[in-house]
Amino acid sequence: MNPLHDYLALQNRRQFFASAGLSAxxxxxxxxxxxxxxxxxxxxxxxRVHPGLAxxxxxxxxxxxxxxxxxxxxxxxxxxxxxxxxxxxxxxKDLPDSIRKGQRITTMTxxxxxxxxxxxxxxxxxAGKCGxxxxxxxxxxxxxxDDIALIKTIHTEAINHDPACTxxxxxxxxxxxxSLGSWLSYGLGSENNDLPSFVVLTPVWSxxxxxxxxxxxxxxxxxxPTHHAGVALRAQGDPVLYIKNPPGVDRSSRxxxxxxxxxxxxxxxxxxxxxxxxxxxxxxxMAFRMQASVPELTDISKESKATxxxxxxxxxxxxxFAASCxxxxxxIERDVRVVQLLHRGWDQHGNLPNDIRAQxxxxxQPAAALIRDLKQRGLLDDTLVVWxxxxxxxxxxxxxxxxxxxxxxxxxxxxxxxLAGGGIKGGVTYGETDDFSYNVVENPVHLxxxxxxxxxxxxxxxxxLTYRALGLDQRLTGVEVEAEVVKGVLV
Numbered sequence: 001m002n003p004l005h006d007y008l009a010l011q012n013r014r015q016f017f018a019s020a021g022l023s024a025x026x027x028x029x030x031x032x033x034x035x036x037x038x039x040x041x042x043x044x045x046x047x048r049v050h051p052g053l054a055x056x057x058x059x060x061x062x063x064x065x066x067x068x069x070x071x072x073x074x075x076x077x078x079x080x081x082x083x084x085x086x087x088x089x090x091x092x093k094d095l096p097d098s099i100r101k102g103q104r105i106t107t108m109t110x111x112x113x114x115x116x117x118x119x120x121x122x123x124x125x126x127a128g129k130c131g132x133x134x135x136x137x138x139x140x141x142x143x144x145x146d147d148i149a150l151i152k153t154i155h156t157e158a159i160n161h162d163p164a165c166t167x168x169x170x171x172x173x174x175x176x177x178x179s180l181g182s183w184l185s186y187g188l189g190s191e192n193n194d195l196p197s198f199v200v201l202t203p204v205w206s207x208x209x210x211x212x213x214x215x216x217x218x219x220x221x222x223x224x225p226t227h228h229a230g231v232a233l234r235a236q237g238d239p240v241l242y243i244k245n246p247p248g249v250d251r252s253s254r255x256x257x258x259x260x261x262x263x264x265x266x267x268x269x270x271x272x273x274x275x276x277x278x279x280x281x282x283x284x285x286m287a288f289r290m291q292a293s294v295p296e297l298t299d300i301s302k303e304s305k306a307t308x309x310x311x312x313x314x315x316x317x318x319x320x321f322a323a324s325c326x327x328x329x330x331x332i333e334r335d336v337r338v339v340q341l342l343h344r345g346w347d348q349h350g351n352l353p354n355d356i357r358a359q360x361x362x363x364x365q366p367a368a369a370l371i372r373d374l375k376q377r378g379l380l381d382d383t384l385v386v387w388x389x390x391x392x393x394x395x396x397x398x399x400x401x402x403x404x405x406x407x408x409x410x411x412x413x414x415x416x417x418x419l420a421g422g423g424i425k426g427g428v429t430y431g432e433t434d435d436f437s438y439n440v441v442e443n444p445v446h447l448x449x450x451x452x453x454x455x456x457x458x459x460x461x462x463x464x465l466t467y468r469a470l471g472l473d474q475r476l477t478g479v480e481v482e483a484e485v486v487k488g489v490l491v
Contacts, residue, residue, distance in 0.1 A: 049286060050197040050337075052189030057459025062423025062491070063384035065332040066184060066454065067339045069325075069367060071359075072165065073212055073346030074415070076393035076408050079120045079356055081416040082152055082437045083133035087119035087395070090436075091403070095396045099436050106159055108349065108398060109409045115396035117436070118406040121353055130427030137360040140368035146427040147371050147380070148387075148418040149489035153431030153440040156391055156412045156447050161212045161347065164390035164412065169218040171451055171476045178222035178467070180451060181338035183476045184458060185228040186221075187465050191335040194293040196231040196286065198338045199331055203235060203324040205345035206362050207355035214342055223469040226276065227286075230340060233327075235319030239294050251291070258284055297330055310372060312365040325366040329373050332383055346389055349398050350407035371420050380421045384457050386450075388417030395436045414440050417450065423457040423491055430488050445486055451476050452483035457490075 078084060095115040109115065123136045128145030141148075158164035163173040170177040178186070181198040190197030200219045205211060219230030233239040245254055262281050269277040300308070300316070303326070314320040321343050328339040343363060348355045367387060374380040392415025393408030400406075414433045420426065431443035452462040455476065462483060466473040477483035 049193040050185065050190030053187050056187045056189075056465075058461045058464060059459050061457065061459030062382070063421060063457045064382045065335070065337055065339075065384070066181075066458065067328050067332060067370070067383060067385045068180070068341070069363070069370075069385065069387045070168070070340065070342045071346045071363065071387070071389040072214065072342050072344045073161070073348070074164075074389045074391045074393060074410060075346045075359070076120075076348065076352065076356060077152070077414070077416040078393060078395060078408070078437050079122050079352070080135045080138055080360075081133075081150060081418075082392075082414075082433060083124040083135075084119070084395075084435060084437050085124075086435050087117060090117040091119055092116045092401055095436065095438075099434065099438050101439070103413065104159065105394070106410050109394070109396070112398075115394075116401045117395055118397035118401050118408070121404060121406075128427060130429070132427065132429055137357060138364050140365040144368045144371045144420070147375065148420045148426060149424050149428040149430060150416060150418045151430045151445050151450070151486065151489065152414065152416050152433055153442070153444050154388065154415050154417050154447065154450060155440060155444060158391065159410050159412050161390065161410075162215070164410075165212070165215075165218060168390045168447060170220075170222065171448060171478055175215075175217050176220075176222050177474070178224040178228070178476070179217070179219050179230065180454070180476060181219055181230050181340055182221040182224050182228040183455075183465060184338050184460075186224045186467070187460055188337060188458065190337045194289040195297065195331065195334055195336050196290075197336060198228065198230040199336055199340070200230040200232040201235070201324040201327060201339065201341045202232065203321040203341060203343050203362075204319050205321075205343055206358040207345045207348075208358075209345060209348065209351070209355050211344035212347055214344065218342065219340060223474070224467055230338075233294075235324075239298055240290060245291070254291075293334075297334065298327065300326060300330075307373065310369040312369070314362075315366070321362045322366040322369075325370045326373075329370060329377075329379070332374075332379065333377070348393070348407060349409060351405065352393075352407050353405055374421065382422045384422045384424065384454065385420045386417065386454065387419075389415065391415055392437070395438055411438070413438060419453075419489060425489055425491050428489055430486065443488065446481075446483070448477045448481065448483040449486055453486045453489070456485045 095117055124133050127134045127142035130146055132145040132150060134142040156164060156167055158167050158173055166175055167173045169179045185197040202214060221229035265277055265281045308315050311322045311326050314322040315326055317323060324341050331339045345359055374383055391410055391412040394411045398407040398409045432441050434441050455462045462477045466475050472479055
């Protein structure tokens with residue numbers, strides 16, 4: 001059996017024609033009697049663990065690392081960050097047609113006889129020197145108001161969770177595109193050779209409501225080489241499966257096994273010339289180094305009591321949002337390029353007051369502590385923190401409306417996100433919505449604009465971070481509509 005024959009037999013038509021030109025060139029070189037020289041010329045330089053692209057970053061970055069706190073399910077902007085005091089006058093009145101403007105709504109509420117307006121039952125107050133309006137549910141976040149830039153006018157076209165989460169993380173509703181973290185890993189690489197450049201954490205949540213599924217496409221590398229995909233650390237048990245050697249296998253034995261496996265993979269690469277073989281070699285090496293680096297990373301025994309108290313009582317419980325925020329700080333402290341936290345349970349179609357209270361109990365204190373912790377260690381200056389969901393919630397109630405209980409449907413027309421850290425102007429509120437938090441009236445910010453801003457802060461011109469695939473020079477910000485950097489939140 002010749003593996004080369006098997007490889008060629010499994011090629012589809014697209015792969016055959018994509019490689020035909022290179023194959024013809026190799027044949028021509030072989031007829032000149034120089035197959036060895038041709039193979040040497042085709043062989044790439046030894047693969048670095050986390051290489052960046054030549055010429056990146058394009059300009060001096062304000063931030064070197066990204067922590068993305070994603071609240072999966074769509075937190076209600078009306079109950080957290082978009083204060084609308086006039087709504088009390090409209091309690092249980094129908095949403096005016098002049099506000100809805102015939103815009104589509106989901107099938108979960110389109111069949112309701114009425115769309116009754118539901119003002120938030122939570123109190124808001126002004127926080128910090130900037131006077132930012134923040135809900136009582138985010139009392140700890142209010143304490144760092146002067147460090148964050150609140151954008152109230154984020155919007156998207158996606159009205160259901162799966163496409164909305166896909167577009168938040170990949171810039172497109174179409175599955176199969178690289179995630180934000182993968183783009184950054186591809187463009188900038190990492191300065192740490194012992195940990196992945198892109199790490200994903202999926203903490204547990206406290207509300208008893210069902211949560212949306214998390215698909216790996218949210219941290220996938222798509223058509224970019226696979227070693228740029230996010231590495232998900234587990235919330236329970238060993239952070240990485242098989243991180244420990246089995247009984248009877250010590251580290252030197254594992255090293256010898258990997259050396260032998262590396263030689264076999266190198267022979268396979270010489271036969272096939274498939275760059276994914278080189279990726280496999282690099283990933284095996286990374287896994288070996290992680291056997292030493294991950295246990296040290298997750299050991300918080302040397303953290304001070306003051307630091308642990310700052311994150312709250314759940315910080316010592318593995319898999320909580322608090323523990324994940326502390327772990328995120330420890331990761332970026334070790335120069336991991338991107339850390340992404342995905343906290344579920346924010347899809348509150350009913351029983352919103354109770355559920356959102358529990359969810360905020362998970363995230364409020366740890367997120368604020370993360371900002372303070374980074375700041376006191378001098379890391380906030382060059383670390384960008386992003387907080388938000390995939391869309392917002394409707395001003396009208398889904399189901400029965402009561403003064404102390406209501407639900408809200410999906411609302412993609414406007415929702416709130418905040419940013420802090422490298423290059424962000426703290427204490428800023430950007431954009432404005434109408435009195436019903438239903439439409440943007442000033443400074444709209446599409447998700448593609450947010451992604452362009454994130455890339456800009458990390459020193460990347462979003463138009464120049466591309467990868468040729470599917471007949472296009474693909475970009476995180478898409479090729480259909482030009483994205484704009486949100487300069488109003490930048491220092």
